[in-house]
Amino acid sequence: MTAVAAPIRAKRVLPGFTLSLGTTLLYLTVIILIPVLALILKGAEIGPARFWAIVSAPRAVAAFQITLTAAAIATAFNAVYGLLMAWVLVRYDFPGKRLLDALMDIPFALPTAVAGLSLTALFSANGWIGAWLEPQGISVVYTIWGIALAMAFTSVPFVVRTVQPVLEDLDPALDQAARTLGASEVTIFTRVVFPQILPAWLAGCTIAFARSLGEFGAIVFIAGNLPFKTEIAALLAFIRLEEFDYNGAAAIALVLLFFALVLLVVSNRLQAWAARHRGA
Amino acid sequence: MTIAISSLTKSFGPTAVLRGIDLSINDGELVALLGPSGSGKTTLLKIIAGLDWPDAGGLVVNGQNWLDLPAQKRRIGFVFQHYALFPHMTVRDNIAFGLSVRPRAERPGKSVIAAKVTELLALLQIPHLADRYPTQLSGGQRQRVALGRALAIEPAVLLLDEPFGALDAAIRRDLRRWLREVHQQTGSTTLFVTHDQEEAFELADRVVVMGEGRIEQIGSADQIHDRPASPFVARFMGAVVELPVTLRAGRAEAAGLDARALERRAMADGPAQLFLRPDAIALEADPASPWVLAHKSSNGAMIRASMRRADGTEVPVDLLRHSAPDLTLGTAYRLRPLTGAVFALDGIAQSDAPRPLPILKEKRQ
Numbered sequence: 012m013t014a015v016a017a018p019i020r021a022k023r024v025l026p027g028f029t030l031s032l033g034t035t036l037l038y039l040t041v042i043i044l045i046p047v048l049a050l051i052l053k054g055a056e057i058g059p060a061r062f063w064a065i066v067s068a069p070r071a072v073a074a075f076q077i078t079l080t081a082a083a084i085a086t087a088f089n090a091v092y093g094l095l096m097a098w099v100l101v102r103y104d105f106p107g108k109r110l111l112d113a114l115m116d117i118p119f120a121l122p123t124a125v126a127g128l129s130l131t132a133l134f135s136a137n138g139w140i141g142a143w144l145e146p147q148g149i150s151v152v153y154t155i156w157g158i159a160l161a162m163a164f165t166s167v168p169f170v171v172r173t174v175q176p177v178l179e180d181l182d183p184a185l186d187q188a189a190r191t192l193g194a195s196e197v198t199i200f201t202r203v204v205f206p207q208i209l210p211a212w213l214a215g216c217t218i219a220f221a222r223s224l225g226e227f228g229a230i231v232f233i234a235g236n237l238p239f240k241t242e243i244a245a246l247l248a249f250i251r252l253e254e255f256d257y258n259g260a261a262a263i264a265l266v267l268l269f270f271a272l273v274l275l276v277v278s279n280r281l282q283a284w285a286a287r288h289r290g291a
Numbered sequence: 292m293t294i295a296i297s298s299l300t301k302s303f304g305p306t307a308v309l310r311g312i313d314l315s316i317n318d319g320e321l322v323a324l325l326g327p328s329g330s331g332k333t334t335l336l337k338i339i340a341g342l343d344w345p346d347a348g349g350l351v352v353n354g355q356n357w358l359d360l361p362a363q364k365r366r367i368g369f370v371f372q373h374y375a376l377f378p379h380m381t382v383r384d385n386i387a388f389g390l391s392v393r394p395r396a397e398r399p400g401k402s403v404i405a406a407k408v409t410e411l412l413a414l415l416q417i418p419h420l421a422d423r424y425p426t427q428l429s430g431g432q433r434q435r436v437a438l439g440r441a442l443a444i445e446p447a448v449l450l451l452d453e454p455f456g457a458l459d460a461a462i463r464r465d466l467r468r469w470l471r472e473v474h475q476q477t478g479s480t481t482l483f484v485t486h487d488q489e490e491a492f493e494l495a496d497r498v499v500v501m502g503e504g505r506i507e508q509i510g511s512a513d514q515i516h517d518r519p520a521s522p523f524v525a526r527f528m529g530a531v532v533e534l535p536v537t538l539r540a541g542r543a544e545a546a547g548l549d550a551r552a553l554e555r556r557a558m559a560d561g562p563a564q565l566f567l568r569p570d571a572i573a574l575e576a577d578p579a580s581p582w583v584l585a586h587k588s589s590n591g592a593m594i595r596a597s598m599r600r601a602d603g604t605e606v607p608v609d610l611l612r613h614s615a616p617d618l619t620l621g622t623a624y625r626l627r628p629l630t631g632a633v634f635a636l637d638g639i640a641q642s643d644a645p646r647p648l649p650i651l652k653e654k655r656q
Contacts, residue, residue, distance in 0.1 A: 184375035187342045190362040191369040192389035192444060202392065206379045288379045288424040 050268070053261035065262040070238050071247060075266065078244040081155050082223035085162035090216045092163075093170025094208075100171070101178040115172070118165050123228030126164055131233045134160070153235030158243060161230045162223035169222060173215030177208045209285040217278035221271045292353050292447045292480045293318050294339065299348030301334055308334045309345065310504040316482065321474050323495035324484045327527065331504040332484045336450050339482065340369045352448065365448075368441030368479075372453040374433040376425040382436050383408055383421045389444035411439045414473065431462040438470070442477065449474075451483035455490065467494055488528065500524050517630055525566035525632045532567040532606050538633065547580035547600075549627040556633050566632045570609040574598075574616065577625035582606065584620050598624065 054062060065071060100112055118126065134141040134151040144151060151157045181204065189199045205212075227245045234241040244267055251260035294316040301309040308331045316322050324332040337343035339350065341362030350357045357365055376385050384391075390404045399407070412418040415435045425433055434454060441449060454470070455463040471494055474481050485491050491498045492512035500508045500515060507527075508520035519525035536543035541555030543565045550565070574584075574596065585599035594615050596608045606626065618624075 182373075182375060184371045184373065185377060187340075187362075188369065188371060188375040188377075188440075189388070189392070190342070191340055191365075191367050192392065192440065193363045193366070194388070194392040195363065198392045202388075203377055288381075289426060 047268070050261055050264055053257060054265040057258045057262070061258070062262050065259050066266050070242070071244075071263060071266075073239045074242050074244040074247040074263075075270075077155060077158065077241065078224060078267075079270065081158040081162055081243070082220055084155075084159040085166060085223045086216055086220040088159070088163050089167045089170045089219050090212070093167050093215065093219070094174055094212060096167070097171045097174040097178055101175060115168055118168050123161075123165055123226065124232065127161055127229035127232035130157075130161055130164060130229065134233070152233055153237070153241060155241060157233040157235075158230050158241060161233050162226050165226050165229050166219035166222040169219040170212070170215035173211045173218070174208055177211040178204075181207060206285070210282040213278055213281050213285060217274055220274060224267055224271055294448065294480065294482075295349070295351045296335075296339075297349040297351075299335070299338065299345045299350065301331075301338065301343070301345045308504050309338075312348070312504075312506060314499060314506060314509070316480060319478050319480055321471075321481045321494060321496050322483075323491035323498045324482065324501055325486070325488060325491040325498050326501035326507075327486060329503075330501040332501045333452055335501070336452055336482065336484050339448070340367050340450050341365050342369070366444060366446055368438075368444065368446030368449040370434070370437050370441050370449075370451040370454050372456050374425070374437040376433055376436055376440070378425050381422050381424055382412075382417070382428070385425070385436055386411055386439045386443050388440060407443060411443055414442075414476070415439045416469075430458050431466060434458065434466060438473070442473070446479060449477075449479045449481040451481070453484055453486070456485070456487075463490070470494065500527065502527065519566070519632045522564070522566065522632075522634050525634075528568070530566035530568050530632065532565075532569060532572070534565045534567070534606070536563055536565045536633070537561070538563045538635075543631075543633050547577065547582045547623075547625050549575070549625050550631070552627060552629055553631050553633075558633065558635060562636050563633050564636060565628070566634070567606075567626075567628050568630070569595075569607040571629045571631065572606070572608045573627040573629060574608060574610070574618065574624040575627055576616075576622060578623050580623045580625040582626060583623050584618055587618055587620065594618070598626065 057065075066075075096115065100108065100115070131152055132138050134144070134157065136142065136145045136150075136152070141150075141152060149156075151160060185203055185207075186199055189203045194202065225245060227243075227249070230243055231246055234243065234246075236242050236246055244263055248260045248263040248267075251257075251263065294314075296312055296314045299309055299312040300307070312331075312335060324335060326332045334343060338345050339357070341357070341360065345358070352365075377388065380388065386408045387404050390399055390407065393399075408421075409418070412421055415438065417432060417435055417439075420428060420432060420436075425436070428436065438451075438454075451470075455466055458466065467490060483494070492515075497509060497511065498515060499506055502521075502523045507524045508515055510518075515524060516528060519528055519530070534545060534548065536545045536548065536550070538544075538556070538558055538560050540560070541558060543550040543553065543563065545565075548565075570593075581600045582598040583600075584596055585605070586597040588595050589612055592612060594610045594612050596610065596618055598606045598608060600606075608626070
């Protein structure tokens with residue numbers, strides 16, 4: 012008989028795994044998983060045929076189209092402007108920089124309905140900016156541009172705040188190295204700086220887009236909410252709820268959720284591709 | 292390329308970093324800027340590179356005023372201490388960068404660039420790493436890539452900032468020898484910054500010792516060792532023993548000191564300070580000497596003896612073990628310096644006294 016030594020169980024180096032993971036999972040379940048599950052069950056209750064009938068109704072399709080188009084416009088705008096803003100805040104020193112930096116968080120802090128009201132007041136035909144735009148034949152309020160404007164307002168900090176820290180952490184020696192190698196400032200940005208903030212920038216744009224898809228408070232005031240013209244999907248779901256058509260609301264919400272999921276997956280793949288050099 | 296630097300000054304706010312630098316470097320020369328941290332050597336290098344600008348002074352390279360040129364136009368190769376490789380590019384793309392960013396009219400064709408990169412990879416002895424990303428390389432490999440990237444543009448001047456500072460001793464020695472070879476092959480004027488005397492003396496044709504924003508001395512290893520131009524250089528070169536002496540007819544005198552091996556100095560009689568390296572002192576038994584052997588230890592090759600005087604002053608002495616006399620603790624010995632430097636007391640400002648370099652090399656992060 013040979014004695015078999017009891018196998019040695021490796022101890023975890025960092026304690027508290029069970030407790031911390033357990034707490035996190037519980038929290039996730041209560042806050043996210045159960046509501047989403049309820050939404051899916053509610054939507055599935057009605058069967059595929061009715062589900063399809065609800066989401067392919069002309070008014071719903073129009074709402075989805077408007078939401079996606081406006082979110083795309085807002086995100087395209089924020090992608091450029093947010094990147095520029097992050098660049099300015101990181102790379103230059105100027106008086107009032109800290110104030111500007113703090114202002115960037117206002118869309119986070121301001122109730123979105125308040126934002127919608129003030130944007131409407133500004134851009135309506137007799138508002139400060141609208142009074143100047145309207146004679147030129149540009150109307151913002153009660154059009155898709157108004158929706159995009161409200162979406163852009165509420166989602167721009169997502170781009171700025173994701174790009175900013177990455178840009179701050181970039182080694183200044185990289186810029187200097189490129190400069191000594193003869194690269195122009197534009198080339199340095201396109202070939203050295205941008206590829207490195209690309210993953211963060213893509214992530215920021217994705218969150219901004221997802222946020223825009225779900226934006227409600229700021230939009231309802233400025234959009235006018237005309238079915239087929241300026242009615243967004245989130246509002247349509249809200250209207251269905253008010254009509255006690257819970258299944259209809261859930262179906263529309265599920266489609267929005269689906270768009271967001273597809274977007275997140277695509278964005279994750281893009282980020283992994285952009286960060287491919289980091290894997291050692 | 293000849294470099295002529297004249298009365299260059301630079302301050303960061305109230306702090307003067309360069310206080311008037313004059314230096315000329317000949318075509319094809321390999322020069323080291325040696326000094327402790329804070330001596331302004333890196334700032335000087337960055338000004339030559341065009342990554343920093345002086346407050347006043349001149350920088351003329353081959354008759355051209357470089358202070359009018361941005362870094363992009365100077366055609367320099369700059370090697371950073373922490374490599375600064377582009378993390379999102381492969382080794383091949385990193386090396387090709389300088390060629391591929393040229394304006395379309397001057398840019399060599401794709402195949403020419405590829406051939407150039409392949410040639411450099413061979414010179415760098417890293418052809419097998421061509422398709423790796425910088426994160427997949429060791430420190431020594433990264434430094435080779437950084438050098439290859441700088442060499443690809445066939446720089447007029449090659450500048451290296453503490454090129455081996457972040458590497459371990461064995462790789463450092465290897466790369467040093469290799470850099471010397473690369474310099475011989477390319478023949479480009481090369482200037483490198485280091486705080487490591489051994490590195491400076493082993494590599495460079497000429498060493499420029501800098502302290503507190505000034506050039507303290509320019510010379511070869513032997514010149515700087517044997518005839519330090521200032522107390523600063525003496526201390527920096529490891530002369531940690533400082534003894535007050537009296538000068539008489541150009542010779543240092545003090546109780547228990549036999550300075551006959553030192554040549555006479557053309558200096559006025561009076562009090563002075565003698566600077567000695569622990570390894571340039573011999574011991575001779577002398578009952579009249581105030582120096583008593585207080586402690587001794589051996590590392591196999593060297594014996595470190597500690598000589599103490601009644602007032603508590605201690606002098607470390609390093610002797611080769613095989614040629615050292617038998618030393619007995621508690622016995623009085625006379626100090627007989629083999630080389631040393633004497634400076635008049637009024638020339639020694641205690642305020643700008645640098646800490647002497649530790650004997651053990653500090654390990655840089």
